[in-house]
Amino acid sequence: MARIKEKAYEWVFTALAFSSLIFLVGIVIVLFKEGFPIFKAVKAGDFLFGRFWYPTYEPPEFGIFPLILASFWVTLGALLVCVPLGVGSALYLNEMASFRQRSVLKPMVEILASIPSVVYGFFGMMIVAPVLQDLLHIPTGLCAFSASLVLGIMATPTVCSIAEDALSYVPKSFREASFAVGANRWQTLTKVVIPAAGSGISTAIILGMSRAVGETMTVLMVAGGSAVIPKSIFDPVRPMTSAIAAEMGEAPMGSMHYHSLFAIALILFLITFAFNIAAEIISRRFRIKLGHSG
Amino acid sequence: MRTKDISQKIGFAALFMCMLVTLFFLGAIIYFIAARGIKVISWEFLTQVPKAGMTQGGVAPAIVGTLYITLGAIAVSLPLGLACAIYLCEYSPKGIFVNIIRMSINNLAGVPSVVFGLFGLAVFVKFFKFGVSILSGSLTLGILALPVVISATQEALTAVPLSLREASLALGATKWETIKKIVLPTALPGILTGIILSIGRVAGETAPILFTAATFYTRRYPDSVFSEVMALPYHIYALMTEGAHPKEQTAIAYGCALILLVLVLAISGAAIFIRQRQRIRNA
Numbered sequence: 001m002a003r004i005k006e007k008a009y010e011w012v013f014t015a016l017a018f019s020s021l022i023f024l025v026g027i028v029i030v031l032f033k034e035g036f037p038i039f040k041a042v043k044a045g046d047f048l049f050g051r052f053w054y055p056t057y058e059p060p061e062f063g064i065f066p067l068i069l070a071s072f073w074v075t076l077g078a079l080l081v082c083v084p085l086g087v088g089s090a091l092y093l094n095e096m097a098s099f100r101q102r103s104v105l106k107p108m109v110e111i112l113a114s115i116p117s118v119v120y121g122f123f124g125m126m127i128v129a130p131v132l133q134d135l136l137h138i139p140t141g142l143c144a145f146s147a148s149l150v151l152g153i154m155a156t157p158t159v160c161s162i163a164e165d166a167l168s169y170v171p172k173s174f175r176e177a178s179f180a181v182g183a184n185r186w187q188t189l190t191k192v193v194i195p196a197a198g199s200g201i202s203t204a205i206i207l208g209m210s211r212a213v214g215e216t217m218t219v220l221m222v223a224g225g226s227a228v229i230p231k232s233i234f235d236p237v238r239p240m241t242s243a244i245a246a247e248m249g250e251a252p253m254g255s256m257h258y259h260s261l262f263a264i265a266l267i268l269f270l271i272t273f274a275f276n277i278a279a280e281i282i283s284r285r286f287r288i289k290l291g292h293s294g
Numbered sequence: 295m296r297t298k299d300i301s302q303k304i305g306f307a308a309l310f311m312c313m314l315v316t317l318f319f320l321g322a323i324i325y326f327i328a329a330r331g332i333k334v335i336s337w338e339f340l341t342q343v344p345k346a347g348m349t350q351g352g353v354a355p356a357i358v359g360t361l362y363i364t365l366g367a368i369a370v371s372l373p374l375g376l377a378c379a380i381y382l383c384e385y386s387p388k389g390i391f392v393n394i395i396r397m398s399i400n401n402l403a404g405v406p407s408v409v410f411g412l413f414g415l416a417v418f419v420k421f422f423k424f425g426v427s428i429l430s431g432s433l434t435l436g437i438l439a440l441p442v443v444i445s446a447t448q449e450a451l452t453a454v455p456l457s458l459r460e461a462s463l464a465l466g467a468t469k470w471e472t473i474k475k476i477v478l479p480t481a482l483p484g485i486l487t488g489i490i491l492s493i494g495r496v497a498g499e500t501a502p503i504l505f506t507a508a509t510f511y512t513r514r515y516p517d518s519v520f521s522e523v524m525a526l527p528y529h530i531y532a533l534m535t536e537g538a539h540p541k542e543q544t545a546i547a548y549g550c551a552l553i554l555l556v557l558v559l560a561i562s563g564a565a566i567f568i569r570q571r572q573r574i575r576n577a
Contacts, residue, residue, distance in 0.1 A: 002468060005470070006469060009469075009470045010385055010469075010470075012377070013377050013378075013380050013381040013385055014381055014385065016373075016374055016377035016378055016381070017377065017378045017381035017382065017386075017395055018395065019374045019377075019378060019440070020378060020395060020398045020399045020402050020440060020441065020444070021394060021395060023402060023437050023440070024398045024401055024402050024405075026417070027405060027409065027410075027413045030412070030413050030416045030417060031409070031412070031413075033416075034412075034416050084312060085312050085315055086316075088308065088309050088311070088312025088313065089309075089312050089313045089316045091309050091312075092309040092310060092312060093313070095309070096306060096310070097313075103570060103574070105313065105317075106570070107563075107566045107567055108320060109316065110562075110566045111320065111559060111562065111563055111566060112316065112320045114491075114494050114495065114498075114558060114559070114562035114563075114566070115323060115498075115555065115558065115559070116498025116499070116555075116558055117407075117498070117499075117500065118498065118527040118528075118530050118551075119327065119498070119530070119551055119554060119555055120323070121531070122327075122530055122531075122534065122547065122551050123322075123323050123326065123327065125534060126326070153316075153319045156316055156319075157316075160316070184298055184302050185302060185306075186298070186301055186305045186306065187298060187302075189305070207404070210404050211404075213406070214404070214405070214406025214407070214408070215406070215407075216406065216407055216408040216500075216501040217500045217501055217527075217531065220531075221531065221534065221535075241406060241408050241501075244408050244411075244412065245408050245411070245501055245504055248411075248412070248415070248504070248505050249504070249505065253420065261412070262412060262416075265406075265409050265412045268406055268408075268409060269405065269406070269409050272404050272405065272406055273401060273404070275404070276400060276401050276403075276404040277397075277401070280397065280400055
């Protein structure tokens with residue numbers, strides 16, 4: 001009897017453990033099922049590379065190239081902010097901060113990560129955008145540049161935490177060996193620690209990128225929302241995520257517009273999926289290289 | 295001074311600047327929202343329903359709505375997340391299944407929040423016909439929170455020393471008895487911290503509830519799980535983009551942002567500091 005009970009518990013836990021997989025597969029199925037009908041109306045090539053996004057016009061145009069380009073620009077801009085800030089902060093925490101400093105600063109970085117995205121968006125809209133508009137004399141503060149900046153700040157703690165983890169995996173003996181041959185702390189950092197943690201740091205950057213590409217509320221509120229191909233970084237843009245969030249409420253269920261938004265979500269999912277797989281493969285190799293398994 | 299010492303000075307100064315800039319933004323966000331939000335916060339603001347086309351009154355229904363959706367989401371993700379973490383830490387035979395489960399948890403954590411929103415719309419709102427409701431929103435957010443709960447629980451479970459398990463098994467306890475009476479109670483503080491952390495995360499999410507639970511304006515409090523509700527994060531967005539009185543609405547949005555920020559920072563901050571202390575003790 002007791003053995004049956006033991007087995008039963010094991011089976012229950014095993015079954016429930018698959019819930020993540022089921023949800024992930026469920027998401028893929030839903031996105032395919034709801035997104036695919038658009039390709040009956042629009043060719044996949046025209047959908048991806050079409051230059052005009054006029055889903056509510058008559059006849060409608062479903063070209064998401066402006067949206068893809070907007071996501072790409074905003075993400076690239078965010079990387080320029082979050083990589084130096086995130087990796088720099090991680091290096092500071094790991095190499096320079098005293099134990100006491102670290103025990104205060106690390107939680108603060110985590111707190112920055114826990115601020116809701118809508119608050120970042122609100123901050124960007126009310127503070128960052130007007131300040132940049134005055135400072136740079138641009139027609140509107142709600143543009144790709146501001147969105148990149150706010151998004152970059154938002155992704156900084158993600159990059160910092162993961163990079164810091166990677167740095168802490170570097171064995172002490174590496175550093176000691178470097179000091180022993182006469183290198184100072186900076187030389188040890190740039191020539192030994194960073195190369196050793198390199199793939200771990202690139203994992204951090206990829207995951208930061210994944211976070212920036214998929215972020216919705218911030219870009220929805222700060223990027224300006226115009227769905228045309230941007231000519232400069234100070235143009236308002238509409239990244240993929242904000243197109244979905246802004247338009248789904250108005251798209252009649254089952255219409256081509258509705259299906260096209262699911263198709264955008266599918267593309268978005270595939271992009272972040274690829275990023276996550278890449279990050280996972282790199283970080284697994286990294287740990288094996290440094291002698292940590294699992 | 296030798297060149298290598300100079301480059302060290304410059305390099306360390308640059309790293310220090312990076313840290314400083316990061317903290318500066320944290321300070322700036324908290325300062326601006328606190329300074330402007332505090333002006334509209336009053337007892338009435340916290341306890342009254344909106345009046346006069348969203349320009350007066352309070353935001354109590356949004357606070358209550360956020361509370362319901364968040365609790366619902368935790369009720370969904372907690373049992374699943376616990377079971378999954380227990381399986382991975384205590385039962386899992388090494389092998390391809392475990393790798394697939396780990397991979398899907400990592401990828402689920404990376405799915406953009408708006409994609410969860412669409413999933414919730416298609417599955418819970420449309421397919422199961424729950425409509426735009428607390429139930430749909432909670433289920434959607436529950437799935438989103440699942441990876442957070444799992445990884446926090448896993449961390450707590452792996453911190454339990456192997457010797458405790460071995461001692462229990464040596465006394466003749468079965469595996470399940472060991473988990474129930476030894477492992478879980480020992481890991482409980484860590485698990486609780488993880489749950490608190492995921493509450494903070496869920497309470498601030500906006501994109502997943504856009505089409506599954508939230509509505510801009512209702513004077514009523516929700517009366518069942520099938521009611522649509524106001525929610526603080528969505529309310530901030532809606533105040534900035536809809537309605538006819540931008541000036542008054544902006545002031546209210548600052549108030550909402552402050553309430554949300556205090557709520558989330560208090561919840562997450564507590565969890566972060568508790569976890570920090572636990573990590574130091576375990577190390």
